[in-house]
Amino acid sequence: MPICISCRHPIPVLYTTYSKADDRALGKGVRLTQCPNCKGFADKYVEHDFVVLFIDLVLIKPEVYRHLLFNRLSQNNGTFDRAIIRLGILLLLFDVYLTWARIEKLPLPPPNHLSTNAAILQAQPLLFQYLFFLGLVALSTLAFHLPIRLLCSTNPDRIPHVFRGVWRRCVPYYAHPTPLSTALLVSSCTKLFPILLIIWDYDLPSSATAVSWAVIVNNIAALEILMDCGYVRAGTLVAVGACVSSAVGWGMVWGAGLGTGWEGYSPVEEVWGWWREMAALV
Ligand SMILES: [Zn+2]
Incomplete structure (x- = not known):
C-alpha cells in the first residue's frame, strides 16, 4: 500500500482523477489525497516531473526517496520495475567510462611504475x-549489492542465540531484497553527473573520487529511509558492501597485471605527511 511521504502513514490512494480530459503531469484534473495523520498532501511528487525528482534526489530529501521507493517503484511480486532496470x-555504462578513465x-x-596502465591496455x-x-x-556492482541483500534478508531468529542480540543491534532485518x-x-544516480565531463574538461580521477563519495x-x-534503521546501521551496511566490491575490483585489476594505485602506498607515511602539513599550518 502507498504511504504518506511525510509521516509514513498508509494511504489507500494517492490522488483522485476527476477529469479524463486533463493531464496529471500538468497537475490538472487530479486531486491529491490529504494524509489523515499529518493533514498535509500524502504525496505531492505524483504531480512533479523527472527533473524535480532528480534535483531532490541529489539533495537527499527523504520525501522523494519515500515517493520513489514506496509509492512509485515498489512491486508486489518481488521483481524490479522496468525503469529501475533501465537506470x-x-x-553500468557510465561506470565503465569512469572506471576505464581512472584505471588507465x-x-x-x-619496476615499470614510471609508465601507466594505458601502456598495457593499449x-x-x-x-x-x-x-x-x-x-x-x-562484478563490482554485484559484489556491492549481494552482501547488503544477504545480511538484511537473514532472519535474526535463525542466528545462534549467543549472537542474536548483537546481530539485531547491528543489522536491520528487511525480508524483501529487491527494494x-x-x-x-x-541513490546511485549521482553517478550520472560526470556527463558534465563531456562538456567541461575536469581532472577526471579526482572527479571520479568525489562522485564515488557522493x-x-x-x-x-x-537505506536509512527505506528501512528506518538509523544512519549508523545503514552506514555499516554500505561500508561492508563497498569493502567487498573494492576487494573484487582490486583483485581483478591486480590479476590482469595492472597497477591498482596501492603499490608503494604506506598508511604510516600518509598519516605522517598529513601530520607534518597540519603542524606547518599551526
Ligand atoms: Zn502524513
Whole structure:
C-alpha cells in the first residue's frame, strides 16, 4: 500500500482523477489525497516531473526517496520495475567510462611504475578492453549489492542465540531484497553527473573520487529511509558492501597485471605527511 511521504502513514490512494480530459503531469484534473495523520498532501511528487525528482534526489530529501521507493517503484511480486532496470544499465555504462578513465591513468606496478596502465591496455584490442571493464564494473556492482541483500534478508531468529542480540543491534532485518537493490540503484544516480565531463574538461580521477563519495552518502541515506534503521546501521551496511566490491575490483585489476594505485602506498607515511602539513599550518 502507498504511504504518506511525510509521516509514513498508509494511504489507500494517492490522488483522485476527476477529469479524463486533463493531464496529471500538468497537475490538472487530479486531486491529491490529504494524509489523515499529518493533514498535509500524502504525496505531492505524483504531480512533479523527472527533473524535480532528480534535483531532490541529489539533495537527499527523504520525501522523494519515500515517493520513489514506496509509492512509485515498489512491486508486489518481488521483481524490479522496468525503469529501475533501465537506470541500472545506464549506471553500468557510465561506470565503465569512469572506471576505464581512472584505471588507465594509474601507474604500473614496480619496476615499470614510471609508465601507466594505458601502456598495457593499449596493446589489447579495443573490444577486449571494453569487455574487461564491463566485466569489472558488473562484478563490482554485484559484489556491492549481494552482501547488503544477504545480511538484511537473514532472519535474526535463525542466528545462534549467543549472537542474536548483537546481530539485531547491528543489522536491520528487511525480508524483501529487491527494494534494497532498488534503493541502492536510485541513490546511485549521482553517478550520472560526470556527463558534465563531456562538456567541461575536469581532472577526471579526482572527479571520479568525489562522485564515488557522493554516491556512498546517497546510498546510506536511501537505506536509512527505506528501512528506518538509523544512519549508523545503514552506514555499516554500505561500508561492508563497498569493502567487498573494492576487494573484487582490486583483485581483478591486480590479476590482469595492472597497477591498482596501492603499490608503494604506506598508511604510516600518509598519516605522517598529513601530520607534518597540519603542524606547518599551526
Ligand atoms: Zn502524513
